[in-house]
Amino acid sequence: MNNIIFEENIIRITNVQNFDLEQTFNCGQAFRWHQKSNGHWIGCADKKCLEIYNDGCDICIQGTNRDTFLNFWANYFDLGRNYGEIIDSFSKNPTLKAAAETGSGIRILNQEPWETLCSFIISQNNNIPRIKGIIERLCENFGEKCGEFYSFPSAQTIARLTLDDLAVLRSGFRAKYILDAAKKVAGGEIVLDALKAVTFEEAQLQLMKIKGVGPKVADCVLLFSLGHIDAFPKDVWIKRALSELFGGEMPPEALSAAGIAQQYIFYYIRKKQS
């Protein structure tokens, strides 16, 4: 665990390894963190807002308190995981090693499951700028005011809406999927938190009962919010990377922490082609 100092109004994580804010927030796992003109990042999760920034080798956090940090944000930022060990375990494969070194500051965020499910339903056959726009409209129209942001609306809130209500999102054919997901979650047919405790296969099967949720969206939810780091979402970028860089197959070295390898590969191939 990192060394954490609770200063007045600031929580300082000293000498942080493998935690780059730009990489972590821009690797496509989360859509609602914004960078201010002074370089600080601000965001909102589970109705809690936060400001976070790099200060030399430290990470500094404002807008929370000791208890909320220890009980919520420490897990959100996956501070208990040793990414250095994982990167070492990838290093036998040269391409995987290069990808891991390029994205070595990425941490998998443990996000709120409903927000993650809804966000990745919206992500299908879509591009990242537009995904962010739709999610922003979802929060502004149906969330609650939360500092300078709006919270992500609950499944219960969305479940009470109609397709006409959701037209403001301009989310196209995905609106009906959002509604189906909200109804199944709000009605208790699917208990997202319970999927943390079952096998990856079982959890994936449960999620795919929702209309508009296939293997890729399910894997993103499992990886980014339910602690299943064996999930390996295969999107167009990953398929391209596997075929162009890895001879079509996922490298066996990646299996122990496939989801983390996936993030490094995703970040790597997108950076190469930008």
Place this chain on the structure above:
DNA sequence: TCCCAGGCTCTCT
């Protein structure tokens, strides 16, 4: 203007 985007559903073999 055109192509395509962190896919999935539905239909047709």
Place this chain on the structure above:
DNA sequence: AGAGAGCATGGG
């Protein structure tokens, strides 16, 4: 069970 069209919308 595998392939392919269609899907809403708008960024580049």
